[in-house]
Amino acid sequence: MSKTVLTVDDSKSMRELLKLALSSQGFSVSQAVDGVHGLEVLREQAPPDVIITDINMPRMNGFEFIEGVRSTDAYRTIPILVLTTESDAEKKARARKAGATGWIVKPFDAAKLADAIRRVSI
Amino acid sequence: MSQDVDPLLEIKQTFFQECDELLGDLERGLMAIEGGDHDAETINLVFRAVHSIKGGAGAFGLDALVRFAHVFEGTLEELRSGTLQPNANLVKAMLVAADLLADLVREARGGASVDPSRSIAVTERLRHAAFEPALPTAAAETGDDVTAAAPSHPPVQDDPFGLGFQPVVISFDLESEPEPEPAAQATWIVDFRPAASFYARASEPLILLRELSAIGTATVELDETGIPLLDALELEDGYLGWTVQVVTDQDRAAIQDVFSFVEDDCAPTIRSADAVAAPAKPGPPAVARMVEQIVQTFPAAPPPVPDTAPGSGTVTPFPVQAVAPSPIAEDPQAAKQAAAPQSIRVELDRIDRLVDIVGELVINQAMLAQSISESGMGRASAVVKGLEELEHLTRDMQESVMAIRAQPVRSVFQRMPRLVREVAAMVSKEARLITEGEGTEVDKTVIERLSDPITHMIRNAIDHGLEAPADRVAAGKVAEGTVRLSAAHRSGRIVIEVGDDGRGINRERVRAIAIAKGLISPEAQLNDEEIDNLIFLPGFSTAAQVSDISGRGVGMDIVRSSILALGGRISIASRPGHGSTFTLSLPLTLAVLDGMVVTIAGQTLVIPLTAVVETLQPKSSNIRWMGPDAPLVVMRDSYIPLLDVGHRLGYRAEPLQPTSGVVLLVEVGNGNRMALLVDAIQGQRQVVIKSLEANYGAVEGIAAATILGDGRIALILDVEAVSAMPQSDAMGQAPLRLAVG
Numbered sequence: 001m002s003k004t005v006l007t008v009d010d011s012k013s014m015r016e017l018l019k020l021a022l023s024s025q026g027f028s029v030s031q032a033v034d035g036v037h038g039l040e041v042l043r044e045q046a047p048p049d050v051i052i053t054d055i056n057m058p059r060m061n062g063f064e065f066i067e068g069v070r071s072t073d074a075y076r077t078i079p080i081l082v083l084t085t086e087s088d089a090e091k092k093a094r095a096r097k098a099g100a101t102g103w104i105v106k107p108f109d110a111a112k113l114a115d116a117i118r119r120v121s122i
Numbered sequence: 123m124s125q126d127v128d129p130l131l132e133i134k135q136t137f138f139q140e141c142d143e144l145l146g147d148l149e150r151g152l153m154a155i156e157g158g159d160h161d162a163e164t165i166n167l168v169f170r171a172v173h174s175i176k177g178g179a180g181a182f183g184l185d186a187l188v189r190f191a192h193v194f195e196g197t198l199e200e201l202r203s204g205t206l207q208p209n210a211n212l213v214k215a216m217l218v219a220a221d222l223l224a225d226l227v228r229e230a231r232g233g234a235s236v237d238p239s240r241s242i243a244v245t246e247r248l249r250h251a252a253f254e255p256a257l258p259t260a261a262a263e264t265g266d267d268v269t270a271a272a273p274s275h276p277p278v279q280d281d282p283f284g285l286g287f288q289p290v291v292i293s294f295d296l297e298s299e300p301e302p303e304p305a306a307q308a309t310w311i312v313d314f315r316p317a318a319s320f321y322a323r324a325s326e327p328l329i330l331l332r333e334l335s336a337i338g339t340a341t342v343e344l345d346e347t348g349i350p351l352l353d354a355l356e357l358e359d360g361y362l363g364w365t366v367q368v369v370t371d372q373d374r375a376a377i378q379d380v381f382s383f384v385e386d387d388c389a390p391t392i393r394s395a396d397a398v399a400a401p402a403k404p405g406p407p408a409v410a411r412m413v414e415q416i417v418q419t420f421p422a423a424p425p426p427v428p429d430t431a432p433g434s435g436t437v438t439p440f441p442v443q444a445v446a447p448s449p450i451a452e453d454p455q456a457a458k459q460a461a462a463p464q465s466i467r468v469e470l471d472r473i474d475r476l477v478d479i480v481g482e483l484v485i486n487q488a489m490l491a492q493s494i495s496e497s498g499m500g501r502a503s504a505v506v507k508g509l510e511e512l513e514h515l516t517r518d519m520q521e522s523v524m525a526i527r528a529q530p531v532r533s534v535f536q537r538m539p540r541l542v543r544e545v546a547a548m549v550s551k552e553a554r555l556i557t558e559g560e561g562t563e564v565d566k567t568v569i570e571r572l573s574d575p576i577t578h579m580i581r582n583a584i585d586h587g588l589e590a591p592a593d594r595v596a597a598g599k600v601a602e603g604t605v606r607l608s609a610a611h612r613s614g615r616i617v618i619e620v621g622d623d624g625r626g627i628n629r630e631r632v633r634a635i636a637i638a639k640g641l642i643s644p645e646a647q648l649n650d651e652e653i654d655n656l657i658f659l660p661g662f663s664t665a666a667q668v669s670d671i672s673g674r675g676v677g678m679d680i681v682r683s684s685i686l687a688l689g690g691r692i693s694i695a696s697r698p699g700h701g702s703t704f705t706l707s708l709p710l711t712l713a714v715l716d717g718m719v720v721t722i723a724g725q726t727l728v729i730p731l732t733a734v735v736e737t738l739q740p741k742s743s744n745i746r747w748m749g750p751d752a753p754l755v756v757m758r759d760s761y762i763p764l765l766d767v768g769h770r771l772g773y774r775a776e777p778l779q780p781t782s783g784v785v786l787l788v789e790v791g792n793g794n795r796m797a798l799l800v801d802a803i804q805g806q807r808q809v810v811i812k813s814l815e816a817n818y819g820a821v822e823g824i825a826a827a828t829i830l831g832d833g834r835i836a837l838i839l840d841v842e843a844v845s846a847m848p849q850s851d852a853m854g855q856a857p858l859r860l861a862v863g
Contacts, residue, residue: 008309010174011137011140011174011177011178012136012467013133013134013136013137013140013181014174014177014178014181015179016129016133016136017130017133017181020129020130020133032524033492038307040224041687049474056169056170056173056174057170058170070324074323077324078324079324079325080323081327082243082379085176085177085180096386096509099322099323099324099325100323101383102327102382102383103383106180106181107177107180107181107183108178108181117378119329119333119382120324120325120326120329120383121326121330122326122327122329
C-alpha cells in the first residue's frame with residue numbers, strides 16, 4: 001500500500017507540482033485548496049499518512065488549519081509538514097506551536113519531499 | 123506516458139495563469155492602500171500575492187523574478203508586521219514595483235526582456251520610500267546615508283534558495299568539543315527525551331531510532347525510570363528517554379540532521395564517546411545552556427509514560443497551545459473576502475460545445491412544444507405537464523451554462539490603472555483612474571474583446587481629453603485629471619463608460635476636420651451630438667500631429683466597428699470644458715436571448731424581451747399626433763414617440779394604423795423609452811442567437827437571426843438601432859426579407 005499524502009495549497013501550480021513530485025516517489029496524493037477545504041477532505045476520506053500544507057492561504061491559513069487538525073482526536077497523530085521558505089523562521093516557529101511536525105523548504109524537489117516525509121512517518 | 127506533454131511545462135502554464143490573477147490582486151490591493159485603505163486584510167492580500175508568485179517562481183527556477191519578488195515581499199512583510207507604515211511615496215514605489223513584477227512575469231513567460239537595472243532602481247526606490255516619514259518630505263539629498271541607516275531589508279541574494287533542505291543549526295556551540303576524524307569510524311552517544319510537545323506534534327520516537335540506525339550501527343537503551351505511579355500518570359506527557367550509541371563513519375551533522383524537526387521537543391544531546399569519559403563539569407557555556415535546556419524540559423518531578431499509540435483508550439481533549447490569533451482569523455471581514463471563489467480551469471472549447479448543445483436543446487424543446495400544442499393535446503395532460511417541467515429544466519440548464527461563461531469585467535479593468543499611469547507619464551499629464559462596477563458580469567467572449575476598445579478609449583481620454591496640468595490649473599481645475607471607467611447592467615446589456623473631466627470635444631475643430639476630409643458637406647446642419655459622433659467616422663483623426671499614444675493608426679472608427687461586431691453600440695457625449703464620456707453598450711451574451719416573437723408585415727421577428735417594458739393594444743384615445751408621420755402613444759400621462767417597425771425597416775410603404783397593431787414599450791439607451799408598433803404578438807420564447815454577420819452580412823436595425831420551433835428563421839430586432847434609424851426612405855439598402863423555410 002502506498003502512503004497517502006494530503007496536500008493543502010491555494011496555488012494550483014504548487015498543488016500540481018507537489019502531486020507530480022509525490023507521485024514520482026510512489027505516494028498517492030489528495031488535494032485541498034485551503035484550510036477549510038483541507039478539514040473537509042479529512043472528514044470525507046480515510047486519514048492520510050502525512051499532511052503537507054502551505055501557510056499563506058485565503059479563508060483559513062496554515063496555522064489555523066494545523067490547529068484544526070490537532071484539535072480533532074482522530075487526526076492528532078497525523079504528521080504535518082509545512083511548506084516554508086528559508087526566510088520564514090518566525091512562521092516555522094508559529095507553525096510548530098500550532099502543532100506542525102516538520103517543514104519543507106521551498107523550492108522543493110521530489111527527493112526533498114520524500115526525505116521530509118520519511119522523517120515524520122513510520 | 124509523459125512522452126507527448128511535459129507535465130512540468132503544463133504546470134508552469136498554470137502558474138502563469140495564477141500569476142495573472144495574483145498580479146490583479148496585487149494591483150487592486152495597492153490601489154486600495156493608495157486610497158487609504160491599509161487594513162491588515164488588504165496588506166495580507168497584497169503580501170500573499172507577491173509571496174505566491176515568489177514561491178512558484180522559485181519552483182521553476184525563474185531567478186530574476188524570485189529575486190525581485192523577494193525584495194518586494196520584504197517590504198510588504200514590514201508593512202504587515204507594522205514596522206513600516208505606508209506613506210505616499212512608498213505606495214507609489216510599490217505600484218511601480220508591481221508593474222516591474224508584472225513585466226518580470228511576462229519576461230519569464232517569453233515576453234520582452236526586462237533590463238536588470240530596472241530591478242535595481244526599483245529596489246532602491248522601495249528602500250528609500252520605506253524610510254520616509256508618513257508624510258512625504260523633500261529628502262532626496264539624504265541619499266546614501268538613508269540607505270546605510272536602513273534597518274534590514276532582505277538583501278538581494280544571488281541564490282536565495284541555494285540552501286536546499288539543510289537542517290537548522292543546533293543551538294549550542296559545537297566547536298568546543300573534539301571532532302572525530304572524518305571518515306573514520308567514531309562512536310557517538312545520543313540522548314533524547316521527548317517532551318509532551320514532541321507527541322503533540324505527532325512526532326514519533328520510533329522514527330528517530332530508525333533514522334539513527336540508518337546512520338550506523340546503533341545500540342538503543344530505554345530509560346523508563348521517569349514513569350510515575352499510575353495515579354500520577356498524565357496521559358499526554360512524555361516520560362521516556364533514550365540513549366543511543368551510534369558507531370558510524372558519518373559526522374555529527376548527520377546525527378543532528380535526524381533531529382532537525384524535533385530538537386526543541388526532545389532536547390537531544392550528541393557526544394563523542396571520547397568526551398563522555400571526561401568529567402561532566404559545566405565547562406563551556408554551551409554545555410551549561412544545554413543542561414539548562416534539559417532542566418526546563420523536565421520541571422519538578424519527572425515523568426510517567428507517554429501515550430503515543432494512536433487511538434488508544436481514553437479520550438482527553440488535547441491541550442493545543444494557544445497560538446496568537448492571526449490577523450486573518452481576527453478580522454470579521456476576512457471570512458467574506460476569504461470566500462474568494464474557488465475555481466477550476468476548463469478549456470473554453472468544452473464550454474462552447476456545451477453552449478451549442480444547450481442551444482440545440484432549446485430549439486428542440488421549442489419544436490416539441492409546438493408540435494404538441496398543434497396536436498391538440500389537453501393542457502392538463504401528462505405530456506404537456508412534463509413538457510413544462512422540461513422547459514424549466516432547459517432554462518435552468520441554459521442559465522447555468524451561461525453563468526459558467528460569465529465573468530466579471532474586473533479582469534479587463536484591473537489592467538487599466540497601469541495603463542493610465544504609463545500613458546499619463548508619457549504625455550506629461552497627471553491622471554487618476556476611478557473604476558466602478560468591476561464585478562459586473564458578462565460573457566467571456568465579450569470580455570475578451572472589450573480590452574482593446576477600452577484601452578484605446580482610455581488612451582484617447584488622457585491624450586486628447588485631459589489638459590496639461592498647467593492648463594487645468596489655469597481653467598480652475600485640479601492639476602490631476604480624472605478618468606472614470608465604469609460598468610453596469612442596463613436593460614439586459616452591459617454598459618461601459620469611459621469618461622474624463624478634460625476639455626471636452628472641440629466641436630469647431632471636429633467639424634472643420636470633417637469638412638476638410640470630405641466626410642461631411644460644408645452645408646451640413648449638424649447638432650452637437652452629431653458633431654461629437656463624427657469622430658467615429660473612418661479616416662477621422664483629431665490629433666494635429668499623430669502622437670505616440672492614441673495615434674497608432676487605430677482610429678475611433680476601428681473601436682466602433684469592433685464594438686458593432688459584438689452587437690454593441692458606442693456613442694460619445696461631451697461638454698466643452700467639462701469633459702467627454704464614451705458609452706459602450708453590449709449584449710451580455712452572444713448565445714441566447716429571451717425574445718418576444720412578433721409579426722410585422724407578414725414577417726416573423728423577435729424582439730429581445732429584456733428591452734420590452736410593457737405591451738399595449740392602443741385605442742384611438744391613446745394616440746396623439748405631432749404631425750402626419752409622427753404619432754405619439756399616451757401611456758400613464760407620458761407621451762412616447764411611436765415607431766412603426768415595419769415601415770421603418772421598409773417592409774411596407776405606408777405606416778400601419780396605430781390602432782390596428784400592438785404597441786411594445788421598449789427601453790433604449792440612457793433610459794429613454796420608445797414605443798414600437800408591430801402587427802401582432804405571437805408569444806414569448808427563448809431563442810438561440812445565430813450571427814447574421816457570420817452567415818449573411820450586417821443589416822441595419824437587425825441584431826441577429828434565430829431558428830424558431832417550427833424550423834423557420836426569424837430576425838432579431840436591434841431595438842436601439844431601429845429607434846435611431848432614419849426613416850425608411852432614407853435607407854440605402856433594400857429591406858431584408860426572409861423566405862419561409
